[in-house]
Amino acid sequence: MGVNRREFLKIAGAASLFGLGGKTAIEILAPGKVEASMEALPLTGGERWAMVVDMHKMDDALMDKCIEACHREHNVPDLGNPKEEVKWLWKEDYHHSFPGQHHQYIGDHFKHTNFLLMCNHCTNPPCCRVCPTQATFQRKDGIVMMDMHRCIGCRFCMAACPFGARSFNWGDPYRVTRVEELKKLNPGFPTNREYPTRSKGVVEKCTFCTERLAKGLLPACVEVANKVEEGAMIFGDLADPESEVRQVLKETYTIRRKPELGTEPNLFFIV
C-alpha cells in the first residue's frame, strides 16, 4: 500500500509536465484565449475590449462631438467648475497626457495637440485592487466597471488611478436642474431617460458603454467619431487575432499612456 518517495516524484513530475504542456498547446493553437475561454460572457461577445484612437483623423471639433455624445448618453452633468468636474471623456494636451515621453525640443504644435482621453480599462487595474467594497471591478471581458450600489465614496480608486480617469460626485447631480446658472449649461438634464444618473458621494468614469455593447452597439464616442471621420476610433476585441484592433495594432505604431507603470492600458493612440 501507498506510494514511495520515488514513485510520488515521478507522478508529480509527469503531471506538472502534462499541465504545462496543455496550457502551452492551447496558447499556440489559440493565442490569448486561454483565460478568456474559461468563462464565456453572455451578450457581450468580447473577451478583452480595447480602443484605438487615430490622432491623424481627430481634431478638436470632433473630440468635442465625441465628448458631448458620451456625456449626453450617460447623463453626465456639466457643473461649470473644474473642481467639481465630472468627466467620462475629456481632452488633454500631449504634454500632460504623456509626461514620460516629453522632451524640451518637441514642437509647440505637437506639445499642445489635444488627445481624447478616457478610462484606459487597464488589464491590471490599480483602482480595483484598492477598492474596499469591490464597487469597481474588472469584468470577464476586461472592462473596468463601476457598481454604484456598492460605492461608499472613499475615493481610494481616484488616488490609485494614475490617469485621472475617475470623478467624484461632490453633490447631487440633479442640482443642475435647480441652480439657475447650471440650468443653462445642462438643458434637458437628464438627457437620456433610459440610463440612470449618479448620486452624491459616488465615483464615476467611462464604462466602455457596457449598456450599448449588450445591445450590440459600439460605444457612443466611437459611433459619433466614425460617422464624421471613418476609422478615427476603432473598438474591438484584443483576444480575437482577426479583429480590426489587432490588425491596426500590428500594422501601425501606437502609444499608450504611462506604460512604464505596468497597468497595461487598453487605450491606444496612433500618432
Added chain:
Amino acid sequence: MYDGGKIIVGLIVCLAFLLSPFIYNAGTTAKAPVPELTEKAKEAKECVESTTYMRAWHMQLLDQWRHEVVRDAKRTYRPSRKARDMRLDQQVIDQWRHAVSDGTRRYMPKSDKVFEKSLQNTCLDCHSNKSKFCDECHDYMGIDPYCWDCHIEPEEKK
C-alpha cells in the same frame, strides 16, 4: 389622602395629555393603499412573476437583478413558467423565500419569455404611475428606498 383633589385632577389632565394623539386621530385610520395599475399593466395581465410573488419579494428580485446586470453582465430575465397557475399557499411562499435567500431559484421551471432586467426601462415601462404604484405603499410602510436617487422616474401626467 392629602391633596386628593389636586392629585386626581392632575392624573386626569396627565392621562388626557398622554392619550390626546390617540383621541385626535381616532376614526381617521389610513387605509392600506392598493397599488393602482396602468392600462398597459392591466393589458399585460401578469408581471415577470406572479402578483403574489412580486408583492412579497419584488425587493429581493430587484436586488438580484441589479447584481446580475452590473456585475455579471446578465441582462435578461426568464420568468418562472406558469407561475400564475401555481397554488400560492404558505408552503410555496416558504419555498420561494428559501430559494431567494439561497440566491438560487433553480427548482422553478423557466418560461420562454425574456425580459430586460431593468427597473427604469422594464418595470416602470408598464408601471409608469410611480406615485400611485410605488410611492403610496412605500409611504404607508414608512420606507424610503434610494432607487430614485439615480434611476429616473417616469414623467407622470398630473
